[in-house]
Amino acid sequence: MRRMFTAATAALTLTTAGTMLAGTPGQAAPTGWGRPVVTAAPQPGAPGLGDTYFPDYGNGGYDVEHYDVRLRYDPASDQLSGTTTILATATQDLSAFNLDFLLDVESVRVNGWAATTTTAGAHELVVTPARTVTRGQQLTIVVRYTGIPSETLVGGYTGWTRTDDGALAVNEPESAWWWFPSNDHPLDKATFDISVSVPTGVEVISNGVQPRPPAAEAGNRTRWIWRTTSPTAPYLAFLAIGQYDIVTETTPGGQPVVNAYSTSLGALGPAARASIERTAEIVDWESGIFGPYPFEAQGGVAGPVDGIGFALETQTRPVYGPGFWRRGANTYVVTHELAHQWFGDSVSVADWRNIWLNEGFASYAEWLWSEEQGEGTAQEVFDFAYASYPADDEFWQVLPGDPGAARIFDNAVYDRGAMTLHQLRLAVGDDAFFEILPAWTAEHRYGNGTIEQFQALAEQISGLDLDDLFTTWLFTAGRPDVATTARKATTAPTAPKSWVKISESHDLLSH
Numbered sequence: 001m002r003r004m005f006t007a008a009t010a011a012l013t014l015t016t017a018g019t020m021l022a023g024t025p026g027q028a029a030p031t032g033w034g035r036p037v038v039t040a041a042p043q044p045g046a047p048g049l050g051d052t053y054f055p056d057y058g059n060g061g062y063d064v065e066h067y068d069v070r071l072r073y074d075p076a077s078d079q080l081s082g083t084t085t086i087l088a089t090a091t092q093d094l095s096a097f098n099l100d101f102l103l104d105v106e107s108v109r110v111n112g113w114a115a116t117t118t119t120a121g122a123h124e125l126v127v128t129p130a131r132t133v134t135r136g137q138q139l140t141i142v143v144r145y146t147g148i149p150s151e152t153l154v155g156g157y158t159g160w161t162r163t164d165d166g167a168l169a170v171n172e173p174e175s176a177w178w179w180f181p182s183n184d185h186p187l188d189k190a191t192f193d194i195s196v197s198v199p200t201g202v203e204v205i206s207n208g209v210q211p212r213p214p215a216a217e218a219g220n221r222t223r224w225i226w227r228t229t230s231p232t233a234p235y236l237a238f239l240a241i242g243q244y245d246i247v248t249e250t251t252p253g254g255q256p257v258v259n260a261y262s263t264s265l266g267a268l269g270p271a272a273r274a275s276i277e278r279t280a281e282i283v284d285w286e287s288g289i290f291g292p293y294p295f296e297a298q299g300g301v302a303g304p305v306d307g308i309g310f311a312l313e314t315q316t317r318p319v320y321g322p323g324f325w326r327r328g329a330n331t332y333v334v335t336h337e338l339a340h341q342w343f344g345d346s347v348s349v350a351d352w353r354n355i356w357l358n359e360g361f362a363s364y365a366e367w368l369w370s371e372e373q374g375e376g377t378a379q380e381v382f383d384f385a386y387a388s389y390p391a392d393d394e395f396w397q398v399l400p401g402d403p404g405a406a407r408i409f410d411n412a413v414y415d416r417g418a419m420t421l422h423q424l425r426l427a428v429g430d431d432a433f434f435e436i437l438p439a440w441t442a443e444h445r446y447g448n449g450t451i452e453q454f455q456a457l458a459e460q461i462s463g464l465d466l467d468d469l470f471t472t473w474l475f476t477a478g479r480p481d482v483a484t485t486a487r488k489a490t491t492a493p494t495a496p497k498s499w500v501k502i503s504e505s506h507d508l509l510s511h
Ligand SMILES: [Zn+2]
Pocket: 001, 336, 337, 340, 358, 359, 362, 509
């Protein structure tokens, strides 16, 4: 993926009272058994989840199960209005709690009672319920709102992309702020019902399946309805609104496939189709390596020519910018975004510092696809990638295991990240390596993971101490020595056939 609001960290202000809560929402601290019960006054929920890079992303004190996002959108004005109903459980006694949100809020109700709201920090909506919330209580939070997302700026930035014929809500790591209130961190996943009313003739594509066909509404409007029943991190929910040709199919395994192509693509359209229409085939191939596909639907969206310049692994249905098709079909970017369905979407980072768990793995999937397609073995891609960055290149100064908030999408996270996995594969052998990958996706399915947990699993399966390997490749500046490359040092490796597509994809995905 690609565009980022880096001012968030600089502008960080934690103005809401309360201490930072580390750990997973919903995992309340154990109570002291057999001790006298001490009743503390309810406190405000924390304004963030204590992420290393983005400490005010997400909120403490509650855990969301479901979002019902019901919107009305007008492409001509970019006016967005609607109601989001959030089903959540309080994980502490709460006098107030935060939602991450930017649009103008008309009202908030908590379990039917009108609540008061204020704003704080860069993107915090502080909700004070009429009645104190007790730990374990079920919450129904109804937020009514309106706004023009493309003109709603934080530090001069909007994650909402307005286009000639509609809009894209596609961004990482912040996208939800501009279209629905949320607990915006991968630690708090939920299911989604998303529906949008638009003028008839406009298409709306989102995550999951369509439980009903688009339904006509008064005023020559149509409501599009989407549902995703798998746990989803808020930033992986998306909207693509505009003029799209939609292609539906069913996989041999019975999964619905929904692909959509912006009509603005013109001459780029055939290359987009020749790439995205291979989604089911690539998912099937990846399932054989990474384990069972985790979700209920598949697909892809080829965005418009005036939309995004990157691609994003939006859950069940990645969205691709037009740049990937400028030199013909590119199945490498499709392989990359689909690999994220396992690495990033089903198994999400527990902290954004662990971004290697997403980008290193999705990039290595491309190397495996190169091998599968006969366009260069993973070893050949490794040799070329390694040699293409001289030892004094700035590239080697970025640590894939801890790149810093402003560099979570640095090229090093992708390319050195993939090199790290190749070194792991060489160290443990193919049998262990291809046992580690599906074990990881099974163990953390629909949850979160850390680099430390991945290393522990790799050590457990391989029986090897891998501390030197992980420290050298993920956490140490400088180009690591590699025996296999040193052996070939007299002749520069030639570029594998796949390299032109892999490198041009990474030019758009990373920065
Ligand atoms: Zn990626």
